[in-house]
Amino acid sequence: MKHIRLSLVGFGVIGQGFAELILTKHGFLKRHYGVDISLVGVANARHGFIYHQDGLHIPTVLQLVKEKGSLSDYPGVKHWDSALEGLQANSADILVEVTPTNLRDAEPGMSHMRLALSKGMHVVTANKGPAALAASELIALASQHGVQFRMESTVMAGTPVISTIQEGLAGAQVFAMRGILNGTTNYILSAMAEGHDYVEALADAQAKGYAETDPTADVEGYDAVAKTLILAALIFGHSLKPEQVVREGITKISRQQIQMVNDQDKRMKLIASLRLKSDGDGQKKNLEARVEPAVLPLTDPLARVDGVTNALTIHSDTLPEVTIIGPGAGSKQTGQGLLADVLACFR
Ligand SMILES: NC(=O)c1ccc[n+]([C@@H]2O[C@H](COP(=O)([O-])OP(=O)(O)OC[C@H]3O[C@@H](n4cnc5c(N)ncnc54)[C@H](OP(=O)(O)O)[C@@H]3O)[C@@H](O)[C@H]2O)c1
Secondary structure (H helix, E strand, C coil): CEEEEEEEECCCHHHHHHHHHHHHCHHHHHHHHCEEEEEEEEEECCCEEEECCCCCCHHHHHHHHHCCCCHHHCCCCEEECCHHHHHHHCCCCEEEECCCCCCCCCCCHHHHHHHHHHCCCEEEECCHHHHHHHHHHHHHHHHHCCCCEECHHHCCCCCCCHHHHHHHCCCCCEEEEEEECCHHHHHHHHHHHCCCCHHHHHHHHHHCCCCCCCCHHHHCCHHHHHHHHHHHHHHHCCCCCHHHCEECCCCCCCHHHHHHHHHCCEEEEEEEEEEEEECCCCCCEEEEEEEEEEEEECCCHHHHCCCCCEEEEEEECCCCCEEEEECCCCHHHHHHHHHHHHHHHHC
């Protein structure tokens, strides 16, 4: 039996969902994978970092947070005021980092990840900030310390996109991909295709918890840009900056435009795309990156992906078109991606 000790930094929707998942699956993972996963450290912003070398009792930690108590009320734990101090003072095999995505400077996740990798811990994350802005740096740092930096859940939550391309499509030359990588905008466009206007569709998405009170990151395409940057770095090895992605959101699309497109048996979708382009001599390839509304014929598999569902079509030399469709958000779904990455580090 292999013991895996985790520190979990960020204990909100995803952090708590992941803790519940490893609790539920503890016996199954022991039987089927020969791994005994324990949570030795947990941190949030309000209460700092708690640590117990023998492993924390997950139901107790969850209960404390649900009852609005402080993590530091957990009996017999060591406590630090911040995750950084806690990570510095202790060690675990893997840092699971799920603090909020920040697309300006990637903090606080970036500092947590740099520190953990430098200490020889693997890092697994759903946090798009560091993955979008600094994937190459973090992968290089991981390699320098003989550990892994894995980020399956940053794109399409637990739907296995990154591992499918990196492992399942190993040896294939991927030259393009196109996807619906933001569930909120796809939900809004699907509702508009059913006759609602933008304001109604957005209000509905907010009422259902699919859109934030400030929906800018989704509707203006920034979230899809972040995922595009992650795929550019991981799949194509190109470290693009956000401003190198052509970006247009969905706020200017009218119900009339959508109806016109529908009447032509087509669909309007917010499409993120990456395409290798030869720069003339046929040798050096540039990577074109775009996030913009596109009109798709119904024969395109992406045209029929509705609601909050995400999808990615991959074009390669050996498999001309492969489409992966699945959830792009949710705590259990994102937790699945984190769990798969944890098991991959162990393998
Ligand atoms: N929600 C989804 O479906 C989904 C899907 C894919 C990826 N993601 C990504 O997953 C990450 C987490 O999302 P979420 O929905 O769980 O967010 P959330 O509910 O806002 O939780 C964020 C957690 O991070 C903690 N935190 C913030 N700053 C911290 C710091 N300096 N040190 C330690 N902890 C800190 C917060 O502490 P407090 O509790 O004290 O505020 C909170 O516990 C984000 O990067 C998000 O983009 C989410």
